[in-house]
Amino acid sequence: MKTSLIKIExxxxxxxxxxxxxxxxxxxxxxxxxxxxxxxRSLARDAGIVVTSGIAVAEVSAAFHRKLRExxxxxxxxxxxxxxxxxxxTNGLWxxxxxxxxxxxxxxxxxxxxxxxxxxxxxxxxxxxxxxxEHFNRIYSNDQHLLSACPSVDLEGINPIRQRRPEAxxxxxxxxxxxxxxxxxxxxxxxxxxxx
Numbered sequence: 001m002k003t004s005l006i007k008i009e010x011x012x013x014x015x016x017x018x019x020x021x022x023x024x025x026x027x028x029x030x031x032x033x034x035x036x037x038x039x040x041r042s043l044a045r046d047a048g049i050v051v052t053s054g055i056a057v058a059e060v061s062a063a064f065h066r067k068l069r070e071x072x073x074x075x076x077x078x079x080x081x082x083x084x085x086x087x088x089x090t091n092g093l094w095x096x097x098x099x100x101x102x103x104x105x106x107x108x109x110x111x112x113x114x115x116x117x118x119x120x121x122x123x124x125x126x127x128x129x130x131x132x133x134e135h136f137n138r139i140y141s142n143d144q145h146l147l148s149a150c151p152s153v154d155l156e157g158i159n160p161i162r163q164r165r166p167e168a169x170x171x172x173x174x175x176x177x178x179x180x181x182x183x184x185x186x187x188x189x190x191x192x193x194x195x196x
Contacts, residue, residue, distance in 0.1 A: 024059035036161030
């Protein structure tokens, strides 16, 4: 029997559970070995309950597939990520709120009144509307577009990864340049090196 990557427990210092709302990007980062993962896990553990839209099932699975397609993970890691995510869904690690017809109509209404300068993807809008409908005051995400759109629905957007102390830049100059390479280029370089 699989065990969860971490077990979300209620913080012992408080008997009151304060649920948090994560978008799909944070849930994917919860599993991926990337910077910020520990901050996300800590936040989930401290909250005790993490709520998200049911669309996270599709979005997180797609994020894992993107990592496979880009060469960031191999097939075994991809299968393990998908299996662990399914296990955690089955065991209630993530509290899913289904995208109802009412919520979808509220998304349509949001876009009708949204300022033309606001960049907002449809599924991010569904996350915002779902969080608001579930009476959250804030939403946790690392997606800058979603965070920028939060005031449109009177939500506070918080990036828990930015709240961490910045990671030290390696003092070795040869490693410093590798740290600054964007993820897509690193994945491309990795693929290119593997073909040699």
